[in-house]
Every structure is written in C-alpha cells, then in structure tokens.
Amino acid sequence: MNQSITQPAPDDEARGYDLALLQMGRKLLADDYRFTTVTPLTHQRNNSRAQNAIARDMRDIFGWNRPFDAALLPGAEAAALRQNQVLRAHAGQWISNVRYSRLGERLFVHSGFPTQAADSVFFGPDTYRFAQAIEAHLRTSTHPVRTAADIGCGSGAGAIVIAGARRQAQVQALDINPMALRFTAVNAALAQVDNVPPRYSDLLSGTSGEFDLIVANPPYMQDTQKRAYRHGGDRLGSELAVRIVEQALERLTPGGTLLLYTGTPWVDGTDLFLESAQPLIEKPGFTWSYREVDPDVFGEELESDTYACAERIAAVVLTVTRTC
Known part of the structure; x- marks a missing residue:
C-alpha cells in the first residue's frame, strides 16, 4: 500500500x-x-x-x-x-x-451522485477535458517539469496525469477539502504514482518556491450555497479563476507554464473571465494563448435568477508561460 x-x-x-x-x-x-x-x-x-x-x-x-x-x-x-x-x-x-x-x-x-454535500469531490466531463489539455501540453512542451502543482486538485486527476508522465517531478496536489486530499491519495495509489503528495493549501498559500508547471480546474459557478467544490465566487463564478492566475504567475520558473481550465460566463458579448484576466497576462515577460473547448456548458444554469443576465457559459483553456 x-x-x-x-x-x-x-x-x-x-x-x-x-x-x-x-x-x-x-x-x-x-x-x-x-x-x-x-x-x-x-x-x-x-x-x-x-x-x-x-x-x-x-x-x-x-x-x-x-x-x-x-x-x-x-x-x-x-x-x-x-x-x-x-x-x-x-x-x-x-x-x-x-x-x-x-x-x-x-x-x-x-x-457519489448527486454531489450535494459540502465536501463533495467532483469528477465529470470537465475532468476529461482538463486532463486532455494537460496531456496535450506535456506532449508539446520542451520545458522540463521538476516541480508542479495542481491547485484545487479534487480527485487528483490533473496531478496524477502529470506525475505519470513526469515520474521524476514532485507534483503537489493542493486542496482545502480534506476529502479531496484523501481521494487523491487513494487515486495516486491506484495509478501507482508515488510523486504526488496531497497537501492542504488555499490556492498556493501552503506552498513555497517556484513551479515549472501549475495546473488548475477550479469551480466556476456562482453557487448560492457557496459549496467549495462548485462555487467560483463573484462575477458569475469567474472570480476564483482570476485569483489563481494572479497567484500562479508570481510562482512560475522562467519557462514555466500555468495551464488553467475553467468555465466563463458571457454577458452582452463579453467573456467575463478573460476581461478580468487580461490585465494580468498582458505583461512583459509572459506569453499566453486562450481557446474555447466547448462554447456551451451547464446551459440549465441560465434558467436561474443568478444567471439571468448571462448568454452562455463556455469551457476554456488559458495557457500562460513565463519567458524570463
């Protein structure tokens, strides 16, 4: 064991x-x-x-x-x-x-289904898209990965994908949910990877040093009950993803990358997440790319009062690399 x-x-x-x-x-x-x-x-x-x-x-x-x-x-x-x-x-x-x-x-x-408890650990279509984005990055990146972090690791899927592909890397699986850390430890054992230490951390606050790769698949809904596995904060759930961008960019090694998979609400033709993130990523010393991987997710949320002003919710991948 x-x-x-x-x-x-x-x-x-x-x-x-x-x-x-x-x-x-x-x-x-x-x-x-x-x-x-x-x-x-x-x-x-x-x-x-x-x-x-x-x-x-x-x-x-x-x-x-x-x-x-x-x-x-x-x-x-x-x-x-x-x-x-x-x-x-x-x-x-x-x-x-x-x-x-x-x-x-x-x-x-x-x-288990339905994920209603406050300490629920989510796994679903977003997890598959997140893993695919990480795998694609690892196939094409030439920057060595010695240290990595999965912010809000949940089931540990992102961290375990990295750990399996980069066996010499130290991959920290970070979460504020103790149940997520326990599930991550079980899943790492099932995957037979031993370079994934689960660690309690609010974003990167419980860590030190710089990282060659930081990944995150944060919750991105504005949840009225503010459940940790689902609630992404204000601005229709996009606030948490912006906080991750802000913290992660300060902790990348030269050549290191942040890969963020999230959902973003569109209001009156404006992508609320990108609107807030652009001032952070359009700075000297960074390059970035951004793509929609699904233009319409969780459409049922548009029927709620919270999302009455939203046109749609899109799944996106933001990749930011520190160049110097």
Whole structure:
C-alpha cells in the first residue's frame, strides 16, 4: 500500500475507509471495470428510466450509483465497504457513497451522485477535458517539469496525469477539502504514482518556491450555497479563476507554464473571465494563448435568477508561460 494514502487520514476510522476504497478500486481494475462520468443531468435522466431503478452490475453500483441487492456484491471487498460505511442502507437495499470512473487506463474514486454535500469531490466531463489539455501540453512542451502543482486538485486527476508522465517531478496536489486530499491519495495509489503528495493549501498559500508547471480546474459557478467544490465566487463564478492566475504567475520558473481550465460566463458579448484576466497576462515577460473547448456548458444554469443576465457559459483553456 502506498504510504501516502494515510497521510491525509490520520485516524483509524478514516484509514479503514480509505483502505476499503483502495482495495475495491484494485478489484475493479483487475476486472477491467470501465465507466465514464457524464453531466449531472445526463446521469439523472439515465437513472430516472424505469429499467434503471435497481443495479444489475458493477457499473450500475459504482458508476451509475444505483441501489443494489447485497447478493450482487459479495466478498471481502464488499464486507470492508459496509464495515467502513462506504456503503449505506437504502430502502431495504444498499447504495454506494462513492463512484469509480475511468480516465484513460486510470481509475478514480470520487463522490457519489448527486454531489450535494459540502465536501463533495467532483469528477465529470470537465475532468476529461482538463486532463486532455494537460496531456496535450506535456506532449508539446520542451520545458522540463521538476516541480508542479495542481491547485484545487479534487480527485487528483490533473496531478496524477502529470506525475505519470513526469515520474521524476514532485507534483503537489493542493486542496482545502480534506476529502479531496484523501481521494487523491487513494487515486495516486491506484495509478501507482508515488510523486504526488496531497497537501492542504488555499490556492498556493501552503506552498513555497517556484513551479515549472501549475495546473488548475477550479469551480466556476456562482453557487448560492457557496459549496467549495462548485462555487467560483463573484462575477458569475469567474472570480476564483482570476485569483489563481494572479497567484500562479508570481510562482512560475522562467519557462514555466500555468495551464488553467475553467468555465466563463458571457454577458452582452463579453467573456467575463478573460476581461478580468487580461490585465494580468498582458505583461512583459509572459506569453499566453486562450481557446474555447466547448462554447456551451451547464446551459440549465441560465434558467436561474443568478444567471439571468448571462448568454452562455463556455469551457476554456488559458495557457500562460513565463519567458524570463
């Protein structure tokens, strides 16, 4: 067992929970389990179909997060999950508090559906796009990566992608959510990477030194409940991403890069995130690029009072490199 898995979980109860997640994840990998996490609306629509009321296989239990009969999940792993309350009783059946999803050949544990708890750890379509952006950067960049940071690491997907591609790098997985740090440790163990130390940090405040690569996939909605995994602050959720840009640019090595995947609201033809970020990135000593990877995400938010003035929400990637 990777020693780092216990680092964010010092008490025996938490260690038992995390170990149960790790053991179940290893069994799913051995059985070639595969599940792709979809948007919450698509997930809800699938589960609302009459034929999907009860789980029939592992994908239904740990992907679609459907109730299941105890006989469907026998064995020592299931007993450990029940003992550590990863599974909970549900209307005479059982249901999982977590999901497992594939990202390429790696498996990631994250929060169950729906993600409503304050300490929920999100994984979904944004995660796939974020990982693809990191992989594309690593394929083309010639700058060595010795130190890296994933700000608001969540499930650890970004940090683990970097760690797997740059085995000699020290990749810090940073988050203010202790559950995110625990899931990251489990996921790093499942990916068999040992260069991803999870660390509690509000953005980069808990770190020192400079980084060759900083990545972030921050929450970007303006959430009325201000849940950490979802709330991106004011200006329709774009404030947090701007704060990340401001802090990260001060901590890049010469030749180092910030890669930020986020969502941005458009109001009256204006990209609110880019409008705020441009004064920070259009400075001597930096080059940058910016692209929309999806012009229309979370369109259902436009029906809320909060987003009544927004035309759309777009998924974007900002890349900023320090040249000197």
